[in-house]
Amino acid sequence: MDRIKLTLYFGAKQHGAFGDFADTVQCEVPPEKVDEITTALTTQQWVSIGLPNGKRMVNTANLRWFDIEVVKEASEEEPKKNAFEELFSSVFPKGDKNA
Numbered sequence: 001m002d003r004i005k006l007t008l009y010f011g012a013k014q015h016g017a018f019g020d021f022a023d024t025v026q027c028e029v030p031p032e033k034v035d036e037i038t039t040a041l042t043t044q045q046w047v048s049i050g051l052p053n054g055k056r057m058v059n060t061a062n063l064r065w066f067d068i069e070v071v072k073e074a075s076e077e078e079p080k081k082n083a084f085e086e087l088f089s090s091v092f093p094k095g096d097k098n099a
Contacts, residue, residue, distance in 0.1 A: 003071045004029050006037065006049075009064045022064065027051055034068060041066060 011023045029037055033050060040047040047058045 002031070002073060004031050004034055005067075005069050005071050007067045007069075008041075008058065009066060010062050011064065013064070025058075027056070029068075038068065 006027050006029045008025045009022045010025070013022045027049070029049065029051065037047070037049055041058070041060055041063065045060055047060055049056045049058060
């Protein structure tokens with residue numbers, strides 16, 4: 001089952017050496033609440049966001065923008081890699097005879 005990640009951006013966007021950034025809050029929201037939360041964030045000053053572990057109140061007066069993205073769950077057929085394996089496989093692709 002896919003998960004929905006909500007990222008709220010507060011404050012002005014900063015330009016840094018490694019890309020743009022801002023003060024953020026990230027949380028996971030129930031998929032069935034996405035439309036309700038989107039409407040509330042764009043029309044109300046105080047928004048109550050129901051999360052799996054409780055509710056959070058957000059003051060949208062300082063909210064600059066927000067992103068809602070779908071996070072795909074890894075397939076059970078595809079083995080999960082740890083950070084070392086991912087780094088190693090990006091440096092030495094499968095089939096590389098120098099690895």
